[in-house]
Amino acid sequence: MRLATVAHAGGTSAAVLRGEAWHALPAADLSAFLRTAPAAAAAGLAGGAIDGAVPVLPLPAPGKVVCCGLNYADHIRETGRELPSFPTLFAKYADTLTGPRDDLVLPRGLQVDWEAELAVVVGATLRRADRAAARAAIAGYTVANDISVRDWQYRTLQWFQGKAWDGSCPVGPVVVTPDEVDPAAGLDVLCRVNGEEVQRDSTRTLVFDSAELLAYVSTFTVLRPGDLVLTGTPGGIGAARDPQRFLSDGDLVETEIQGIGTLRNTVRLTD
Amino acid sequence: MRLATVAHAGGTSAAVLRGEAWHALPAADLSAFLRTAPAAAAAGLAGGAIDGAVPVLPLPAPGKVVCCGLNYADHIRETGRELPSFPTLFAKYADTLTGPRDDLVLPRGLQVDWEAELAVVVGATLRRADRAAARAAIAGYTVANDISVRDWQYRTLQWFQGKAWDGSCPVGPVVVTPDEVDPAAGLDVLCRVNGEEVQRDSTRTLVFDSAELLAYVSTFTVLRPGDLVLTGTPGGIGAARDPQRFLSDGDLVETEIQGIGTLRNTVRLTD
Incomplete structure (x- = not known):
């Protein structure tokens, strides 16, 4: 469905x-x-x-939006790091989210970057859940772009202030139930900027899969129906390019996951 | 009031x-x-x-709980660091909060540590506010203890998973309006464990004061009435001691701010 x-x-x-x-x-x-x-x-x-x-925007009022970083094995290996033992987690707010066709309105002068991601929608209350319970509680999957303000993200050790800009994270357009898509089997995750492909990987290479992330988070905080867990982005972000590349006013960002759909958002930088 | x-x-x-x-x-x-x-x-x-x-718990349903780390000048200097140019920020949830006399119920086997903090209560909607607007929007001040699960906090680079355990952060007992207390003039912030003083400093030495923190956060996300901003903890945490010291089952944690009040919470570690 x-x-x-x-x-x-x-x-x-x-x-x-x-x-x-x-x-x-x-x-x-x-x-x-x-x-x-x-x-x-x-x-x-x-x-x-x-x-x-x-x-x-399919989920306009999630109580919790938990995001995972550094979760694509190929990308981690290409950066020379070891695979992590624990997921790197940070939070966004409901205010951070925006719709699948909405403009991304941000102040001019920031280093605005893309991060195509699979997002998991929680369908049942989870507290200290094991993997099986977490898996059964997945309502479905949707597409997100964890648009990041890199200069603010790296002002301090904590990424939060670069990740929680209001209206910066498009989500949607639909939520597909787990009987129809299986990220573990591999869904292509893509990002295009003005038609040029800048990210492509498969959810098959996720280090921590959806059920594992939900179970892990539920160890310390309850997850409720409608909460969102973003599973991290593959390689190809603008900040890691040489030279670095950031989004400009008018850029069209398309974020696509195979079998789910495509976000189309235009960057609007304002004074 | x-x-x-x-x-x-x-x-x-x-x-x-x-x-x-x-x-x-x-x-x-x-x-x-x-x-x-x-x-x-x-x-x-x-x-x-x-x-x-x-x-x-005075604020049972804040939409946002934003926390600042590394904000006491004396403590930063004693660790040999330079004063920061930007506040280090991370998020908690409403679920993280608990009342001024509630037990702190956490699983056994974690490194549970104290962090006495001044908390600012937002009283008006703030978006890209300047310092004066932010100051005028302060509803009052209360006491918080940003109880931290250190082993989870340091599992990855992002502190969030050690800072967002449900029911871990006592807040209260009252909110005092700004006409009655002035953190800039200096309020003593104290933490005692089983009667032994483990933290004491003055809000006078905060690097980023309340108005500055609210203005800064409002640059990227709207703050609304009832939201909370925690201003960071002074020196004396258990993880920085030699040997390290963490909270045990039955420990009484008292968190006090001069002119506001005292939290009294007993640690309950469960299987």
Whole structure:
């Protein structure tokens, strides 16, 4: 199943795709829907088709957005590091997120960089979960771009201030349930800037997979339906290029994951 | 004024202290109150005295809890470092917080350490605020202990996973408005473990003061009424001692800030 939050003439609605049409689910958005029903129940709860439905940010109100860094084995090896024993984690806010077609509005003069990522949507409450429980609690997968303000990220040892700019992280366009996509089998993760491919790798090479990340995080903090865990980015970021390359006003950033969909966001740098 | 969320026979209420008695404010807790009225309006909105009122976690639902590290000049100098140009920031969750008399319940076998801190309560929405606007938006000050799980904090470069354990960070017991306390003039910050003083410094030596931290954070993410900013801890943490010292089951941690109040929390380590 493909789930989304869609905008329509009357507002927004959680929705499930049947054929080419989005059908309404009984909640104003997918965050609200997942608090009341498991993702797997969506098929049985679908109402009528929604005219003119357009997918927007699928999870508008996650209580937690936990991000993993340094998680693609090929990329880690190419940088000469050893594979990590523990996931490197940091946090974003719901305010950090934006929709799959929204502009990325940031102040001029920052080093704005791309990070295509698979995002895992939590579908059930998880506390000190083991891997099996965590796996069963995955509502689905979506696409994210952990757009990073590198100069702020590296001002201090803690990355947070470069990772939590409001409206900087596009997510969507849809959430695909685990019966339809399997990151462990390998989904291509791509980023293009103005049509030029700048990142491509496969989720097959993730060091910590989705279930492992959810279980690990749930050791110290509860995860709830609608929470998001971003699984890290492959090689090819602008900051690691020689010369370094950052996003400019007007750049089109496309973030794609095979079997899920594509984010298309234009960078808007303001004074 | 001294503001709080108090528990009573009928539930909880936001409250303001008059003499020795807590008087009800028209909200179920201080987070909810600050979303509807500025802290300064509390005096005029107070209702009747509440029988048997006991201060609990004053801000039960902050959207954002931003923490600053490495912020006490004397402590930084004693470690041989230079004063930082930018604040080191990381995030906690509302779930990380607990009340001023609550037990600190954590799994056995972790390196649990203390960090007494002044916490700033945001009283108005702040976006790209300057220092003056940030100063005017301070609802008040409270006491926090940024209890840290050191072995998890240092598993990777990012501290977050050692700083976001559910129920690990006591806050309270009251929020004191800025007309009554001035951290810039110097408030003693203390931590005691089983009665032995382990930290003592003055907020006078903070490198980044409250207004500066709020303004800085608001550059990248909006702050809203009830959000919390923790200002960092002075020297004397257990991990920096020789030999290192961590908290044990049954230890009483008292965290005090002059003119505000004292947290009293007992460590409970569970299997």
